[in-house]
Structure formats: C-alpha cells, structure tokens
Amino acid sequence: MxxxxxxxxxxxxxxxxxxxxxxxxxxxxxxxxxxxxxxxxxxxNANSGYTKSKLPPVMLAALITSIFYSSNSFAGYEAGGGSTYTNCTGTSTGSGTKSGNSVAIGTRACAGGNGNLAMGYQADSSNAPDNIAFGSNAKTGNVLSPTPDGTPLNGGGQIAIGKNAQTTTAGAIAIGNDAKTGGQNFSVAIGGYAEASGNSAVAFGRRTVASGFGGVAVGANASSSGSDSTAVGSNATASMQAATALGNQALASGRGSTAVGFGANAVSVGSVAVGVNSYAAGRVKNGEDWESGAFGSNSKADGAGAVALGNYSQALADETTATGNGSKATANYATALGTLAEATAEEAVSIGHQAKAQSLSDIAIGSDATTAVGTGGHNIAMGNKVTTGATGQNVAIGSDSTTANSRTANGGAVAIGRAQTATGDGAVAIGDPNVVNGDGAIALGKDNTAAGDSAGATAANGAVALGNSNQAIGQGSVALGNTSTAAAAGAIAFGDTAAAKGGQSVSIGSNTQAVQGGDIAIGAGAYAAAKVVNGVPESAAAFGLGARADGATALAVGNNAQATADYAGALGNAAEATALEASAVGNRAQATKDYSTAVGTNATASGLQSTALGNRSRATGDFAIAQGNNTEASGQFATSVGNFSKATAESAIAVGDLANASANDATAIGTRAAASGQNSNAIGIDSKATGNAAVALGAGAAASADNALATGVGARAAAASAVALGDSANAQATRGVALGSGATATNADDVALGAGSVTGAANPTANGTVGGVTYNYAGTTPSSVVSVGSSGNERQITNVAAGRVSESSTDAINGSQLYSTQQALGNLAESTANHLGGGSVVNPDGTVTAPSYDINGTTVSNVGDALSELDKGWN
Known part of the structure; x- marks a missing residue:
C-alpha cells in the first residue's frame, strides 16, 4: 500500500x-x-551520510518530477515569471520556461527543455529534456554524448539538486551543494561538493570525487579516480583501474586492488588490504605483476604474492604468508601461521602462537616454538616453547622449552619430546625431558643427560644416555637403563642404577658400580673399585651377580665373587680373594691371606702364600700347598698333593690320593701313604712311616719306629733304626737289618741278607775241642746274628776278602785262607805219616792212620808204645 x-x-x-x-x-x-x-x-542534505545503494537517475527523476506531474499539472508554469524573462531571456528577476510541460520556480530560474524542472535562484535545467535543476545556481548541461554503442544522447534526464549543483551529460545526477558531474554519461554526485567526473561514475558524500570511468566514491572526501574503481568511506581513495577502497581513509592505489577498513591501503596491482590500517603492496616479479593481500587490523602485506591475515599481521617479502594476529613473515617465501608467529628468514615456516622461524628454510610449529637466528638454516622446531639454536640444521619437536642447537653450521641437532635440549653436531635428545650436549651425543627416554657435566653446560662428544634418569657424563660415555650413571669419558653404565664413575670404566647390570678409571663391573650388584697408585687408578674388574673387586687390578668373576685387596683375583661363584695378590678360582673358593691361591670348588687358601688346588682343597698353613680334591695342607710350608691327601704339620709333604703327612717335615708319597713321625718319609701306595725320621719306601712298606727304614713292597721296619730292604723284608728288632725279598731280621741288630734269609738268636761260643784239643775263641759274646739264608735255604758267601787270622781276630775267613790251612795240615799229616812210618798213611779225610810197630814181637801202634817196648830191651 x-x-x-x-x-x-x-x-x-x-x-x-x-x-x-x-x-x-x-x-x-x-x-x-x-x-x-x-x-x-x-x-x-550533503552531510547526511551515505548508503551502499545508488538510486537510478530515472527513479530520482520520476520521484522529483512527480511533485508537479499529475492529472492536475500544468505546462510552461513560471512561478513569479515576468515578461522580460520569458523563454529564459531578458533581465527579469522572475522565472522562465522555453517549452511546455516544464516548470521554473525561483529568481531567474530557467527550465529550458521539455519536461524540465528548475527550482531555485538562477536554477537552470538547460535545453535538454527531462532535466531537473533544484537549488540556487543548480544547473544541468546541454552536452550531447554518445552511449557505449556510439548512439548520440540528447543530454536529457539530468538531475542537479543543491546550491551550485551541476550536471553536464545525459543521465547525470548531482545532489548537494556544489555537487558536480562530468565525463560522458550517467555519472552521479550526491553530497556537498561531491564530484563525479568520470563516465557513469558515482560520487556519494561530502567532497567525494569519482573521476574514473564507472568509478564509485561513497563517503566524505572519498575519491575514485581509476576506471571502474570504488571508494566507500570517509577519505577513502581508489586511484587505479578496478580498485576498491572501503572504509574511512582506505586507499586502493593499485590496478584491481582492494582496500577495506579504516586506513586500509592497497598500493599495487591486484593487492587486497582488509582491516583497519591494513597495507598491501605487491611487486613486479619476472616481468609479471604479483598481488598481495593484507587482512586484519594493521595487517601489512608488502611483497610479490605476500599474504597477511590477522590483526597486526605482516607479510613483508615476496611470496610470504602471515596468518594470525601479530604474525610476521619478513623474508622471501616465509610463512607464519598463528598469533604473534614470526618467520623472518627465506623459506621459513612458523605455525603456532608466538612461533618463530628465524633462519633459512626453518620450520617452527607450536606455541612459542622458536628457531634461532643463525647461519645454518633448515631447522625444525615443533611444539609448545620448542626452540632451535643459531647454528646448523636442527630439529626440535615437543613441548616445554625443547631446544636443539648444532655446534657448526654444517651440523644438525635433534630434540624430540618435552623439555628436550640437544646441543652439538648430530646431537639427539628424544623423550621427556633429556639434556644432550656434544657432537654425536644421544639421549633417549626420560630425564637423561649426555654431556660434559650433570647440568649439561659443557660438551661431551659421543655421549649416549638411554632410558630413565640416566647420566652419560664425558666424551664417549654410555649410560643405559634406569638411573644409571657413566660419570667420566669413555665410561659405560648399563642397567638399573648402574654407575661407571671413572674414565673408561664399565658398569653393566642392576646396581652395579665401577668406581675408578678403567674399572669393570658386570652383573647385578657388581662392584669394582681400583686403588689409585701414584695418581693413576689401577683398574679393577668384577663380573657376576654381586661380584666385588675392591683393590688395585683386583679381579672378581662369578656370582658373589669377592676380590677385596690389591691385585687379588676371585673367579667363580662366591669365590673370595681377600688379601694382597690372593687368587681364588672356583665356586666358593677362598684365598684369605697375602699371595694365597685357591683353585677349585670350595678350595681354601688361608695361610700366607698358601696354595690350594682342587675341589674342597684346604691350604691353611703359611706357604702351604694343597693340590687335589679334598686335600689339606694345614701346617706351615706343608704340601699336600692328591685327592683327600693331608699334610697337617709344618713342612709336611703328602703326595697321592689319601696320602697323609701328619708330623713336622714328614713326607708321604703315594696312595694312602702315611708319614706320622717327624722327618719321616712314606713313599709308595699304602706305605707308612710312623716313627720319627722313619722311611717307608714301597707299596705297603711300613717303618713304624724311629729312624726305621723299610724299602720294598710290603717291607717292614718295626723297631728303632731297623732296616728292611726288599719286598716283604722284615726288620723286627732294633737296628735289625733285613736285606732281600722276604728277609727277616728277628732280633736286635740282626742282619738278614738275601731273599728269604732269616736270623735267629745269637749262639755265644767261647771255645771248641778238635781232636780232643780245646781251642778258645775270640768274639765269644755275640749281640746279634747275620743270616744269609734260612734253614734249608742256606747260601754260599762268595767273593769274601781274606780276613785276619790271629788269636784275637774276628774277621771272616775266605776259602783261600782255609785252603792254605788245609794245605798246611795235609803236608803236616803226610810228613807226620812219613816220619811215623809203620805203615802210617794220610787218609782222604785228612786223618793219619796209626803206624804198626813190631817190637820184640809186640805190635804197637804209636811211638810212645814203641818207646816203651824199647825200654824193655831187645829180646
């Protein structure tokens, strides 16, 4: 309605x-x-503001002329007209018209064309038809102008409303005091001092200027000087073809540029600036125009293809992109995405709140992620508060101040995770959080440090820490596991709470410790602590569960093995070497005195410089030696060799299985040999020397009294100083000697010579009667006997040297001596027989037959009887 x-x-x-x-x-x-x-x-009202739409000239004309055109309108009306100004001529102060259907109202107002309206002092709607001039000195023009297709227009359809408003071409509209139009056709100027001088231009607002073809200027002091340009807003300016400026003081000065917002400025071809004080300036690159775009309050895009999106964002070089409030991309090809993000080097990319990519081709992604200004470039920082250093090509990914920085421009550090720090060429820190400082240093896991000190302030090349809360401190150090520490250069610590504290030390296993330089501890609970000699650690080594090497060059190998003195060595489970240069080899072997050695399961060497070799062998005396299973050498200087052998007294020697030397200086050699007397010797299987200084030599030999000697299989020397030499020889009495197999000396001081010889009781012989003659003998009280045979087994004694032949001689007489005596007796007998005559002869048995004398018929048989007969006289 x-x-x-x-x-x-x-x-x-x-x-x-x-x-x-x-x-x-x-x-x-x-x-x-x-x-x-x-x-x-x-x-x-020139100061009433402006709208986004334009009223078509025909509509404006229809609205205004409808004031006077109706069924009751009149033609050629002159309000206050006079005869001297009829047809707009003369000097009358009235109004005038030149044709019908026109209206002129006001002093010297003139409506010269058909259907014109002129209202106001000296208003002039010209001679062209359908024009409106409304206001003091408002004027429309008579200029004929062609349409775009070349068809001439009659200059009609113009509207000039306002004091001094002027139009010059067909279809033009000027509304407002001093509003003006120019150009060819259809321009519109609305507002005080508005000017639309371009063909089809529109100027809307006080002092607006639309001077380009098809230009639009809307707003006080707006200016559109480029063809098809648009300026909307107070003091907005669109100065190049197809430029658009929207907003107070907006400026679009590049061809096809767009500026939107208070103070927005688009200064190059195709550039777009949107936002308060935004700025967009493209570049000519490779002979082509490159646009730029700035979107946001105080945003700035200054470079070929630059794009700034966000309040105070800046893209200040070729092909840069800054997206986010306060973001900056200031070098060619840089990209910054996020609030306050900065990409300040070529090809750099920053994404996230306050992210900064500051070297060539750097990438920073995440809140406060930062790559430092430097010479290396190609860094990557990704995550919250992540940074890369000024040198090298680094990678930092994670959160909470993760940092990666190379030592040289050609290096590259990597930090990945929360609060990581990686410093050095090839340094790597991955996890939550770790500290790495050194070329090639690596930390993986949580709370690890691979550096020259525990704070990570100094470098250690090649240090490696892997796991949880490990520390690799020093060049080439390695710490793996949980809370492990490699505290010096070249140190290695593997395991739970492993500690390698000295240079080149090795600690592998749970709760292991290698204390001094070069120490080695391998196995859960293993401990190695070398002694420092002249300022130089002499390395210790412990291998095995609970193994302990505590001393200069100490060595412990085996579960719970203990080498706890300088130069000590323990090899075997629970082996113990607890004294200087002691050695224990074997499960539970023990060497507990200086220079002692125990080798074998449960072997024990507890005497000074003692040696125990064999399972359960024991050398408990100083300088003792026990060799064999279950052997024992318990006396000082004792030696026991053989299974179950024993040397239990000072300097005793037992050699052989079950051999036993139980007295000082005793020697038992042979299986089950036993020497129980001081200085005794039992040599041979089952031999026994039980007397002091006794000697039993041979299998089963027995010397059972002091100084006894039994030599031979089964030989027996059963009395003091007895000697039995030969298999089964038997010296049963003191100082008896049985020499020969089976020889027996049964009485004190007897001598049985030869196999089977047996001595009997001595037979004292004071004299002897031969041929009725009694002879007294020397050596009439024998104390013992010498036997060279036995009853029925007598034997000759040959090769006997001649003995003395005297009344007192007790020497043995040989055959030659008896021969000479027999020869003398034979000669004597023959001589006697010869001298006796009477048919006396020497019998073969050496006797002389009695002579036979016939004296006085009496036969007598001896010299005496013969003499007696002679005394009787001759018959």
Missing part, C-alpha cells in the same frame, strides 16, 4: 510537503500527485 502520495502544506516550513496517506493537515487545498519534502530532504 503506497504511503507516500499525498501533498499537504507545511506552515512551519512554508512549503508543500509529501506525506503518508494517513497524515493530516490543517487545511486541504487541493489534491495533486506528489510534492518533494519527504523525498528531497535527505538528498539535499
């Missing part, structure tokens, strides 16, 4: 006013089609 069609008189304004159909007036003069107040009042 049309609400603007009724004309009423406004007595306060002293003019006719168009009002709604339901409005009421004080009087009703007449019914006409339209009047102007409601429509024209906003158009005449």
């Amino acid at each position: 049309n609400k603007i069609y009724r004309l009423v008189w406004n007595k306060y304004l002293a003019l006719w006013t168009v009002v709604s159909e339901i409005a009421r007036g004080t009087t009703k003069k007449r019914n006409v089609s339209v009047s102007a107040s409601a429509v024209l009042s906003p158009l005449l």
